[in-house]
Amino acid sequence: MIPITAARRLPPRPAAGMVPAMSRSEPSSSAQHGRTGRPRSAEADRAILEATRAALVELGWGKLTLGDVAARAGVAKTTLYRRWNGKSALVVDAVAALFDERLELPDRGSLRADVEGVIQQFAALLERPETKTALMAVVSEATRDEALRGRIRSAVVDRQKRLVIMGRERAQARGELPPDADGEDGRAAAAHHVDLIYDVIAGAVVHRTLVSGERVDAGWAREFTTLLLAGLTSAP
Amino acid sequence: MIPITAARRLPPRPAAGMVPAMSRSEPSSSAQHGRTGRPRSAEADRAILEATRAALVELGWGKLTLGDVAARAGVAKTTLYRRWNGKSALVVDAVAALFDERLELPDRGSLRADVEGVIQQFAALLERPETKTALMAVVSEATRDEALRGRIRSAVVDRQKRLVIMGRERAQARGELPPDADGEDGRAAAAHHVDLIYDVIAGAVVHRTLVSGERVDAGWAREFTTLLLAGLTSAP
DNA sequence: CTATTTCGCTACGAGTCGTAGCGTAACTTT
DNA sequence: AAAGTTACGCTACGACTCGTAGCGAAATAG
Numbered sequence: 314m315i316p317i318t319a320a321r322r323l324p325p326r327p328a329a330g331m332v333p334a335m336s337r338s339e340p341s342s343s344a345q346h347g348r349t350g351r352p353r354s355a356e357a358d359r360a361i362l363e364a365t366r367a368a369l370v371e372l373g374w375g376k377l378t379l380g381d382v383a384a385r386a387g388v389a390k391t392t393l394y395r396r397w398n399g400k401s402a403l404v405v406d407a408v409a410a411l412f413d414e415r416l417e418l419p420d421r422g423s424l425r426a427d428v429e430g431v432i433q434q435f436a437a438l439l440e441r442p443e444t445k446t447a448l449m450a451v452v453s454e455a456t457r458d459e460a461l462r463g464r465i466r467s468a469v470v471d472r473q474k475r476l477v478i479m480g481r482e483r484a485q486a487r488g489e490l491p492p493d494a495d496g497e498d499g500r501a502a503a504a505h506h507v508d509l510i511y512d513v514i515a516g517a518v519v520h521r522t523l524v525s526g527e528r529v530d531a532g533w534a535r536e537f538t539t540l541l542l543a544g545l546t547s548a549p
Numbered sequence: 550m551i552p553i554t555a556a557r558r559l560p561p562r563p564a565a566g567m568v569p570a571m572s573r574s575e576p577s578s579s580a581q582h583g584r585t586g587r588p589r590s591a592e593a594d595r596a597i598l599e600a601t602r603a604a605l606v607e608l609g610w611g612k613l614t615l616g617d618v619a620a621r622a623g624v625a626k627t628t629l630y631r632r633w634n635g636k637s638a639l640v641v642d643a644v645a646a647l648f649d650e651r652l653e654l655p656d657r658g659s660l661r662a663d664v665e666g667v668i669q670q671f672a673a674l675l676e677r678p679e680t681k682t683a684l685m686a687v688v689s690e691a692t693r694d695e696a697l698r699g700r701i702r703s704a705v706v707d708r709q710k711r712l713v714i715m716g717r718e719r720a721q722a723r724g725e726l727p728p729d730a731d732g733e734d735g736r737a738a739a740a741h742h743v744d745l746i747y748d749v750i751a752g753a754v755v756h757r758t759l760v761s762g763e764r765v766d767a768g769w770a771r772e773f774t775t776l777l778l779a780g781l782t783s784a785p
Numbered sequence: 786c787t788a789t790t791t792c793g794c795t796a797c798g799a800g801t802c803g804t805a806g807c808g809t810a811a812c813t814t815t
Numbered sequence: 816a817a818a819g820t821t822a823c824g825c826t827a828c829g830a831c832t833c834g835t836a837g838c839g840a841a842a843t844a845g
Contacts, residue, residue, distance in 0.1 A: 331599075346845090348573055348789085348790070348845075349788070349789050349790070349840070349844050349845080350788080350789035350790020350791065350842080350843065350844080351789075351791045351792075351842040351843050351844095352791080352805075352842080353790090353791065353792095354792080354842065357792090360795095361653070368813045373690070373692070373693040374689050374690070374768075374792090375636075375690055375808080378831090378832060378833085379829095379832085379833080379834090380831095380832070380833085388792080388793080389792065389793045389794065390794095390795075390833095390834090391792085391794085391834095391835085391836095392791085392792065394833095394835080395791075397835095401611075401612075411781070418584065426630070435617055437600065441694075445692050446692045446693065447689075448686070448688060448689075449685040449688045449689035449692075450686060450689035450690075451680060452685045452759050452760055453683075453684075453686035453689060453759075454610070454611055454686075455608070455683045455762075456609070456678075456682045456685075456759065457609040457682065461829065462762055465760070466762070469760075470760065470761060474688070480569055486638060499790080505772070508757075508761065508763070509769070509772055509773060509776065510763070512753045512756045512757040512760075513749065513752075513753045513776070515752075516748045516749075516751075516752030516753040516754070516755060516756030516757065516760075517748045517752040517762070518752070519752060519756060519760075520748045520751055520752030520755060521744075521748040521752065523688050523689075523691075523692065524688055524701070524705075524706060524748075524751070524755075525706060525744065525748055526691075526698055526699075526702070527744070533745070536741070537744055537745060537749070538747070539780075540777075540780035541776075541783070542779060542780075543780040543783035544775075544776035544778075544779040545776070545777050546779040546780035547623040547783075557811040567824095584812095584813085584820085584821070585812075585813050585814070585819075585820050585821070585824045586811080586812065586813075586819085586820040586821020586822065587810070587813095587820080587821050587823080588812065588821080588822075589821090589822065589823095590811095590822080590823080593822095593823090599836075607803050614801060614802085615801085615802080615803090616801070617804085624823080624824080625823065625824045625825065626802095626803090626825095627803095627804085627805095627823080627824075627825085628822080628823065628824080630803065630804080631823085632801095688811090730798075738795095769788095
């Protein structure tokens with residue numbers, strides 16, 4: 314008894330906001346911070362993120378409330394605010410987990426097959442109602458929030474870009490694409506090329522799914538791949 | 550005096566919602582409905598949409614409130630709810646006006662120049678903070694709202710697609726692209742082709758600007774156009 | 786055991802939402 | 816000119832969400 318209220322005697326408070334969740338796939342859980350007190354419940358993290366995805370599906374971004382998420386997850390609302398500083402940050406983490414699990418690039422033997430595969434894989438991810446609703450909402454919020462942009466970059470963009478880099482290297486090894494030029498310029502050009510390809514592929518799939526509102530079926534993936542390969546394999 | 554409250558003696562009310570603004574560029578204004586009472590103020594429409602854009606720039610989608618918009622526009626909050634059924638619908642109309650004014654396709658003499666021009670024009674539109682913030686937010690909301698999807702389609706998608714169709718026809722007239730095949734199949738294939746090109750161009754520009762968060766400069770537009778043309782001009 | 790941190794809970798003021806009701810203004814029809 | 820109809824500005828309202836504060840209890844490290 315007579316417990317000394319810990320929070321009270323803290324310094325002015327690090328900020329009004331909360332833990333950055335360090336952009337890892339592993340949220341903000343467990344000990345290992347070298348900290349001394351009671352560790353955050355990893356189970357609570359899991360439940361919260363899952364509840365967030367479920368609430369997104371049912372309510373959509375606009376009507377999703379943190380109070381509702383807390384109730385679904387079986388935790389107190391205050392716990393949410395202790396870990397994330399708002400709706401956007403929470404949803405990014407909730408959706409980022411899906412990008413971890415579901416994006417791979419098995420070697421399908423040819424550049425064409427690899428490209429077509431990644432298109433369909435990404436399209437399948439976007440078909441999920443959680444991602445469909447959340448991704449663009451978060452992107453929209455990020456236009457006014459630098460920290461959120463950083464989060465999206467590491468949780469979504471960088472992960473996808475890695476697939477492009479890998480596929481490109483494989484194609485070069487197969488001789489389907491010319492190797493990168495040597496030197497600093499060559500590396501810069503290669504990076505630019507990767508960025509371009511990434512925006513074209515991801516952009517087209519996202520746009521067709523969310524803006525045009527039509528499905529990415531096998532036929533479309535094939536046509537798009539054909540168009541793309543002609544551009545990729547022609548002279549620089 | 551003793552005025553008979555008009556609203557009271559109306560039938561059960563058309564709905565809880567509001568005027569569809571009929572998807573025209575001209576909002577919901579003026580008489581000419583053949584209606585009989587006081588017409589809606591077109592000036593109010595103009596002021597509201599402009600106030601909406603201004604509020605978007607300052608506050609962003611998340612913190613934009615209809616009460617604030619009403620105050621800026623110098624109208625009563627209730628007037629907003631009489632014309633639009635919510636934030637999303639209002640913002641779509643507010644942003645759609647920009648797409649009207651700013652999207653044209655002057656004949657630049659070659660397919661390459663036309664494509665590069667439309668890319669830069671669209672990119673310039675997305676640079677504006679109103680569109681940057683609003684477009685994806687609205688798209689996100691639309692994933693759960695069929696009516697909103699229709700609005701976006703007519704206010705944004707169809708207008709842009711028209712540019713693709715026009716550019717394509719010009720290129721065919723110049724002999725830069727093969728003419729469409731005859732018959733029903735030919736027309737269907739042409740429509741598919743237009744859809745594909747549209748999603749690739751608009752998608753890449755949107756994705757680079759909003760997701761990757763990098764500028765569409767002249768160099769990028771050139772590289773992208775090169776990639777695209779190689780794909781377009783190669784055999785089907 | 787002591788120090789420290791997190792947890793669930795309750796409570797709260799501030800702010801927004803969307804609607805209702807009223808009296809007035811503007812326009813059409815007779 | 817009068818009557819009928821619709822839009823407008825204003826005020827007020829209950830319902831809800833937000834984000835924070837404070838408390839006592841639980842969980843861990845040393």
